[in-house]
Amino acid sequence: MLQRIERLGNSTIYYLQDLGRMGLFLLAAIGGIFKRPFRLQATIRQAQLIGANSFAVIFFTAAFTGMVLGLQGYYTLRKFGSEGALGSAVALSLIRELGPVLTALMVTGRAGSAMCAEIGIMRNSEQIDALECMAVDPFRYLITPKLLATIISIPILTLMFNVVGIFGGYVAGVELLGVNPGAYFTGMEQSVINKDINMGIIKSFVFALLVVWICTGRGYFVHAIRGAGFGAEGVSRVTTQAVVLSSISILIWDYLLTAILL
Amino acid sequence: MNEPIIRFNGVSKSFGRQQVLDGVDFAIAAGKTTVIAGASGQGKSVTLKLILGLLKPDSGQILVKGQDVAQMRAAELNAIRMHFGVLFQGAALLDSLSVFDNVALPLEERTKLSREEIRAKVLAMLEQLGLAGHEGKFPAQLSGGMKKRVGLARALMLQPEIMLFDEPTTGLDPEKAMEIYQLFARTQQQFGYTSIIVSHDIPKIFNLADQVVIMDKGKIASFENPEAIQHSADPDIMDFVRTTMGNIYRSREME
Numbered sequence: 217m218l219q220r221i222e223r224l225g226n227s228t229i230y231y232l233q234d235l236g237r238m239g240l241f242l243l244a245a246i247g248g249i250f251k252r253p254f255r256l257q258a259t260i261r262q263a264q265l266i267g268a269n270s271f272a273v274i275f276f277t278a279a280f281t282g283m284v285l286g287l288q289g290y291y292t293l294r295k296f297g298s299e300g301a302l303g304s305a306v307a308l309s310l311i312r313e314l315g316p317v318l319t320a321l322m323v324t325g326r327a328g329s330a331m332c333a334e335i336g337i338m339r340n341s342e343q344i345d346a347l348e349c350m351a352v353d354p355f356r357y358l359i360t361p362k363l364l365a366t367i368i369s370i371p372i373l374t375l376m377f378n379v380v381g382i383f384g385g386y387v388a389g390v391e392l393l394g395v396n397p398g399a400y401f402t403g404m405e406q407s408v409i410n411k412d413i414n415m416g417i418i419k420s421f422v423f424a425l426l427v428v429w430i431c432t433g434r435g436y437f438v439h440a441i442r443g444a445g446f447g448a449e450g451v452s453r454v455t456t457q458a459v460v461l462s463s464i465s466i467l468i469w470d471y472l473l474t475a476i477l478l
Numbered sequence: 479m480n481e482p483i484i485r486f487n488g489v490s491k492s493f494g495r496q497q498v499l500d501g502v503d504f505a506i507a508a509g510k511t512t513v514i515a516g517a518s519g520q521g522k523s524v525t526l527k528l529i530l531g532l533l534k535p536d537s538g539q540i541l542v543k544g545q546d547v548a549q550m551r552a553a554e555l556n557a558i559r560m561h562f563g564v565l566f567q568g569a570a571l572l573d574s575l576s577v578f579d580n581v582a583l584p585l586e587e588r589t590k591l592s593r594e595e596i597r598a599k600v601l602a603m604l605e606q607l608g609l610a611g612h613e614g615k616f617p618a619q620l621s622g623g624m625k626k627r628v629g630l631a632r633a634l635m636l637q638p639e640i641m642l643f644d645e646p647t648t649g650l651d652p653e654k655a656m657e658i659y660q661l662f663a664r665t666q667q668q669f670g671y672t673s674i675i676v677s678h679d680i681p682k683i684f685n686l687a688d689q690v691v692i693m694d695k696g697k698i699a700s701f702e703n704p705e706a707i708q709h710s711a712d713p714d715i716m717d718f719v720r721t722t723m724g725n726i727y728r729s730r731e732m733e
Contacts, residue, residue, distance in 0.1 A: 253587075338572075346570035349530055350636075351556040352587045 230442055237440070241359075241433045248360030251353060258361040266327040266362070267369025271376070273322050278377040281314055282306060282384020289385070290393045299389075303400035304407035306385035307378075311408060311416045315378040317470050320423035323370055324462045328431035331362055332458040335435030336451035344436070359436070363428050370424035371417055378416070415477045422473060426465045434458035481544075483508040483640060483672050484529060486698075489538035491524060498524050500696035501538070506689070508639075511666065511673040513683050513704075516693035522676040523567075525693070526642050529674075530562060531555045542640075560588070563633030563671070567645045569625040571617040577604070577628050578613035584635045603631045607661065623654040630661065634669060641666075643675040647683075655679065659686055 289305045335358065338344050347354045382404070389395040434441065434454045441457070444450045482505035491499040498521040506512045516522050527533040528540055531547045540547045542558055550558065571580045578600055585596045604610055607627045617625060626646060633641060643662070647655035663686060666673055677683045684690065684704035692699045692707070701707050 341568055341573070342566045342570035343572050345527075345532055346564065346566055346572075348532060349559055349562060349564040350584045350587065350632075351559040352583070353556075357587070 234437075234441075237437060238429070238433050241355075241436060242429050244355040245359040245363050245429070245432070248353065248356035249364065251356045251360075255357065255361050258357075259364050262361045262365035263369055265330075266323065266365050267373060270323055270326055270369070270373055273326055274319060274373050274377050275380055277318055277322055278315075278380035279384040279387075281318060281377075282310065282381030282386075283388040285309055285314075285381070286385035286388030286393070290389050290395065299395050300399040301403050301407075302385070302389045302395050303382075303402070303404035306389070307382055307404040307408050308412060310378050310381040310385075311412050313470070313474075315374045315381065316416050316419035316423055317466060319374045319377045319420065320370060320427055320466045321463055323366070323373065323424075324427050324431070324459055324466070327366070328427045328462055329455050329459050331428070332431040332435040332455045333451055335359075335432050336438040336454050339436060339438050340447060340451060354436075359432050362432055363425075366428035367421065367424045370427070371420040374416065374420040411477075415473075418477065419470065419473050422469055423466050426469060427462050430462040430465060431458045434461070481508070482506055483543060484674075485539075485541040486525075486528075487539040487541065489528065489535045489540060491521070491528065491533065491535050497696050499528075499535070499698075502693075502696070502698045504691050504698055504700040506672065506674060506691075508672050509670065510688040511662075511675065511686050512689040512691060513687040514674065514676045514691045514693065515678060515683070517678065520693045521696065522678075522693055523644055526564075526644055526674070526676055529642065530559065530564065560636060561639045563636070563638035563641045565626065565629045565633050565641070565643045565646055567648060569617070569629035571625060571628055571632070573617045575616075576613065577609065577615050577617070577620070580617070580628060581613075581631045581635060584632060588636060599635070600631075603635060607631050607665075622649050623658065626650070626658055627661065630665065634665060637669060638671055641671045641673050643673070643677070645677055645679075646675060647677065647679045655682070659683070662686065 285306045286302065289302050290299060293299050293301055293305065335344075338358070344354050344358070347357055386397070386400060390397045390400050434457055435451075438444060438450050438454045439446075441450075441454055444453045444457070484506040486502050486504050489499055489502045490497070502525075514522050514525060524533060528535055529542065529547065531550060534548050538548075543561070545554075545558065547555070547558065571577075572583070575583070581603060582596050582600045585591055585599060589596075591599070601610070601613065604613055607630060609624065609627055609631065612620070612624065612628075617628070620628065646658055646662070650658065659682075662673065662675075665671075673686075675683060675686065687704050690701045690704050690707060692701070699712060
């Protein structure tokens with residue numbers, strides 16, 4: 217019994233410590249933005265790795281998501297004789313929900329896992345200690361460029377996702393199923409308001425922050441995470457954990473933000 | 479003896495239930511070479527991390543140039559770390575950067591030198607350590623001995639007063655290890671740094687040592703020179719010496 221209470225206490229302390237650690241980590245990473253010298257080149261390079269190199273993945277995900285929406289939407293709406301509303305249905309689902317969420321999930325899988333593994337390996341091979349010993353702030357040097365690059369990239373990718381998705385819906389609904397093209401776009405124009413677009417953009421910023429925070433943070437603390445193990449196995453477990461954790465956080469925050477913003 | 483550059487006063491450190499250092503006292507003299515020896519897992523690397531302020535002790539003081547590292551804020555730590563050069567066990571080169579960029583990193587980050595000045599300094603240092611022509615390679619393309627040399631070059635760029643070496647010859651064959659030790663002796667003469675070497679490559683490492691610190695079961699014994707170890711009266715130390723080193727003099731003759 218006593219042992220069980222002790223274990224519970226240990227876990228509580230561990231999770232509180234972990235939370236505190238991650239909180240301080242985020243503050244230090246944001247603080248890195250204001251420290252000089254600013255790592256412009258590294259930030260651009262990261263934006264290329266995280267953002268530009270995700271174009272193809274986002275393009276295909278968006279195109280097929282849009283097409284499926286067009287297809288499903290068409291058969292559902294036809295029951296009520298309102299195929300004309302297809303454009304607005306596709307656009308609203310994409311702009312408010314699917315664009316930000318799917319983009320963030322795809323970036324988590326493609327770039328978040330890579331970031332986590334990279335930082336974790338650097339921690340394990342003492343590269344982060346080495347930076348500290350050279351009095352180089354590892355946050356400013358390593359984390360901040362990734363933070364900025366992700367926060368810039370994900371909203372842009374989200375906008376791209378929306379545009380491609382809307383044309384995907386157009387291909388399926390108008391080209392293949394014969395919805396009136398004028399109705400598709402006019403319906404969209406009338407139903408999508410600024411608030412919807414703002415909501416999508418706010419979401420994509422929040423998701424970007426979650427992805428980069430969780431993925432780099434888990435990698436950075438690979439040595440301090442309980443049950444992760446050491447060496448290569450530690451990095452692989454922590455990477456899995458980071459991807460799962462950020463995906464779940466994205467979905468939870470999606471609900472919370474929708475409840476707040478709607 | 480002049481004022482020691484590093485002094486441990488009653489330092490204790492434990493991880494969970496494992497006590498790694500238990501009220502440790504010792505001092506390291508400036509300009510000399512101190513070897514910290516001990517079996518694996520006896521707190522040698524922890525000692526280095528304590529000196530660098532990467533870990534905080536549970537109790538006790540760690541004075542570097544008279545200032546307590548354990549009480550320092552981040553900015554002060556950064557200032558004191560400028561006096562240190564560190565050669566890590568696995569060299570800890572940034573593996574996404576070339577040899578040149580690794581060695582240039584401290585200058586780019588910590589000084590206001592122009593690109594040309596940095597380039598000249600880096601190439602001169604690489605030349606000195608026998609790495610000329612390798613500046614475009616990446617750490618993964620280097621042998622263990624070369625990695626150590628690049629790590630040494632990077633550590634020496636800011637002309638540190640104190641060099642810390644963490645197991646510098648682990649994973650090297652005896653010939654390469656000897657080469658690395660000769661390199662230490664040569665660069666120390668040139669740059670005049672205080673050298674602290676953590677190693678279990680005993681007794682070979684004693685050829686370099688002015689002072690020896692032996693760690694065993696959280697306790698420490700400090701000696702003025704390698705020969706003094708033989709005359710120690712402490713039974714634990716004697717036992718350690720016998721089991722890990724055999725007879726120092728005999729192995730010297732063998733070389």
